[in-house]
Amino acid sequence: MASKKLATQMSTKRPQKESSKKRLWKHMDAETTLLESSAFRWTVRIFGYTAMLYAAIVVLNTGPSGHEPLSPEYLNELVASLKSPALIAGISLPLLGLIASHLRSIQTKVQIETQQQQNTFSNYLAHRGQFNEFMQEEEPLKNISTISKWTLYGLLFPKAEDGNFEISPTLVSLFQSLPKRIENLRHDLESAKYNNRSMQAQIEKKIKDMEWDLREFTHADFSCDLNKEMFLCIQDKRIEKQIACIGALYECANFHSAQLEDSLLWEIQEKYVYCKTTISPQSMRERLLIWISNAAFPKGLQPESEGEREQELKGKLLYENRCKGGNDREIVIIDEIAEVIKDNFDEEQLHTINRILPPVINIYLNNANTSALEHKRELDDQRQDGNTSES
Structure with missing residues (x-):
């Protein structure tokens, strides 16, 4: 019980100490006025009380002057004796000016940051609105994927909320790596024959790796409803789907400004066409073989x-x-x-x-x-x- 009471007392005392610290010193921010600033108040207090104390000591230690009170001579003598306290009080004026200037700079900085945030948010909303119009008018992913346009927007422009409308570096790296990967796939397809499955695992792996990277941005389904025996025919269909995904991603990424180069897209499409040219004759022979075999x-x-x-x-x-x-x-x-x-x-x-x-x-x-x-x-x-x- 005693420990509980002690804990209760400590918990009630902590907020009081914190609140007393807050009352003792208040930092300057954009919402603080000059008179509310602790720096301003303590400067006035220190120099004001020091000057008043000094003036009181001077007055108390000043002997009788022999002049009548309130006479010009008496007042001149009194003013002369109070020059030093007045000088001490006057020293606070430039310090108070610096404090006021610093407070104005803080408020100006906050205003600029607030304006920048508002501009960034306005640009973000405008960019999203243009993307929405583009997706509704062009429908680049129609018959390719059912991904939400806002999910796609977040994947393509991950830093858009911060005002950075550059496309994802991952997508740029994907586009830059595809020509070489497609070329390697074409070499494997050249060695593949419709009635020989020796290259099947190698071809399957390379196509799946590219599909995995494309699925990260499109969530597309690359599965095929063809007979599983038609391996080359299935790969032919999957390559067609990849070509469609690449074109759609290119259009979406460049809807506002050209961030992916046209030459890069043309190179990728050219490599895919070579793959199609290589695989199509073999896939047709594969279909003929399976159809004739199943019928006979x-x-x-x-x-x-x-x-x-x-x-x-x-x-x-x-x-x-x-x-x-x-x-x-x-x-x-x-x-x-x-x-x-x-x-x-x-x-x-x-x-x-x-x-x-x-x-x-x-x-x-x-x-x-x-x-x-x-x-x-x-x-x-x-x-x-x-x-x-x-x-």
Whole structure:
């Protein structure tokens, strides 16, 4: 109980001591008036009391002058004796002037800082408003990401509230590093084949690393709903999504002023185009291989009848042909189909494949094979004629 009382007494005494210190000395700030300033008050007190005390001592120690009180002689003598106390009091005047000047400088500094803060906040609101208008009009992330525009704004301009509207250094570093990373990816894609998965892990890692960095700013979903067996096709789609993200980030970062160079964006897009040019032929052959394999040799849940599988394969092949500029009568992907069949199926499997392929495809394949045989015979005849002439 005694300890509790002691603690209570100490807790009640501390605020009193603190408040007494505050009453004893008050620091100057922008809200303090000159008369409220402790420096002003104590200067007046020290020099005023000192001068009054000195004057009292002088008056008390001054003997009778022999002049009548209030006579000119008496007053002159009194004034002469009080010069020193008046001098002491006068010394306080320049000090009081310095204190007043210092207080005015503090108030001016606070006013300038307040004005700067207001200007910074006004610029911040104006910048946000322009970004909002840009996002509503342009919609650069449409069909790419559902990230909030204000979340994106905070990621792109992390110091905007402080009046610094420079884009994130992380984004600048990302853009500067992409050309070399994309070039390394292209080298791996050149070594990748549609029917060889030896480079799969290496390609997957590099694409995922770039997606991770892009996801930091866009929160984009790079997943693909394609068949997992179509590895190159999936990577092709992911590269397309990355190209779209890069373009959107570039537009958002440069909506107010050009902070990312155009040449850097062009270099990145050029590298991505090289990747697309490299992977597209292989990804198409991969699709053809999987479609033909699933139609001729079904696995799991597939259409029961061979006719249904043939119709499904026909639709896919003709759609791919139209994407490459052909039509139902002109098959422009016949060389790729022939290459896929030749490289991946043996003689026994060819009978099943020929039966499942659409008639128009078989006709083109037969014509291609006939042309190849005739070309081979011509080459053989030319060799024989050459050997005969030499002999």
